[in-house]
Amino acid sequence: MAGFDRYQNILRLFLDQGSLWTVADMSDALQTSASNVYRTVRELVAAGFLESAADSQYRLGPIFLEFEHRLRETDPLVRSGRTFLMPLVEQAGIPCCVVLARLYGDKVMCVADARSARFGEQTSYERGRPMPIMRGATSKAVLAGLSPRRRDKLLLKLSGKGELVTDTFRAELESIRKAGIVTALGEVDAGLAGIAVPMNFKALAVHASLSFVVKQSDLTEDTGRRLDTILRSQANVIENFIDPQ
Template identity: 25%
Template sequence: MSSLSKMLGVLDLFGPQRLKVDPDTIADHMGLSRATVYRYVKDLCAAGLLTRVDAGSYGLGPRIIELDWMMRQYDPILLAGRELMHGLSEDTGLAVFASVFYDGRIINTYIAEPSDTYRFAFGRGQPLPFFRGAQSKVLIAYQKGRRLQRLFEEQLAQDPSSPYDWESFNKAAKKIRKDGYCITHDELNLGLTGIAAPIISPDLDEVIGSLAAVGTSDNFKLLRQETVTEMVIETAQRIATNIHAPSDSRQA
């Protein structure tokens, strides 16, 4: 591993349960000398990737926010689907999520909400639990072949709290692929229902994201669940089509 890779590895120490780190934590987790740690921290701060947050501790720096803004300007799913997501949210009164799976993590990249009244346990950018919640289940279920089994072995097989063995997990994944969508209740937020569908790349024939509509039980009492499911699937398909269409021909 190069020195650059090791230095950037410091960023991997951050997570929902560790929002700031100190040099001792970096040294202990990465097996580095204090001199090396201080050199890495100095360089990361100079690049804006870290910033001092209190005496002896560091948090993620303002460059992360800048990179996030730039990413949202060219993210294919957002460019192709932002207006469609807001349209779906306005038509249903539900919150609409775009989510992706990368490097073993599932995150929401964008949320279109009809209001700010929702309180989500997992908002934009916060990693979602593995195979829990409609977005997560769709993204995992559409992984292919041995990758699906490897994900099970790495994420669920050793988890004593998991309700799945390989047979039940594989069966659940197959059902999602057969149905073309997933519906969950109370899995991420008590009192909320989520309906998610995959965004499939026509060129690659693989899942590149998921689209989900989320609302309360009261929301769904006013809507036909079957109708919302159809709307979510159709919107996900339109986003996938838009991704591969010329920008001037995209239909909002």
């Protein structure tokens, strides 16, 4: 491991594979010497990114909580979620979860959410959790909102990772772009439906989506039309809030 990679590779173990690691386990996972891992771990501990735990193990350090607090206070997209999402829940008229998500590499990440007290269902779109970009209304809306050139580049990357990118899927994205909204039934969580609109924050250079997640049994034709109208209107409000003309 060299340069920044030696720090990133170790920290990603805590994101992807487990919350507690010994130096020996890290060495095996990364296929590098324990002495190299130990030096890097020591530096990460000194900086607060890792801290010692019981039985010669390490866990993520408290500095990440400091970063999260700073992000909540300063990131315009996260702040807009605190301002606008709960009123959306109240307007929905049915139990729901509202998700504000953004492009994150070749995935989609929820940056803010809100839910009604009567919506007890577990949703996969949780704040800070990367999600696949080719499945579900929340993700498809983000992908459809990209420029054709950027979308094609991302789809080529996904295809290289083994994702099945068909002409039918490309046509679906183009239809979503033209319609400005997408509904998906049970594509991510069984029994749940997503309704989402693309969002483009030029000032942030961020592509995002705003979506309702509801029970499929609650999604009638009339309800769908109402949620469609609410989403389009509120997405425009949030875009103007972040990208004032």
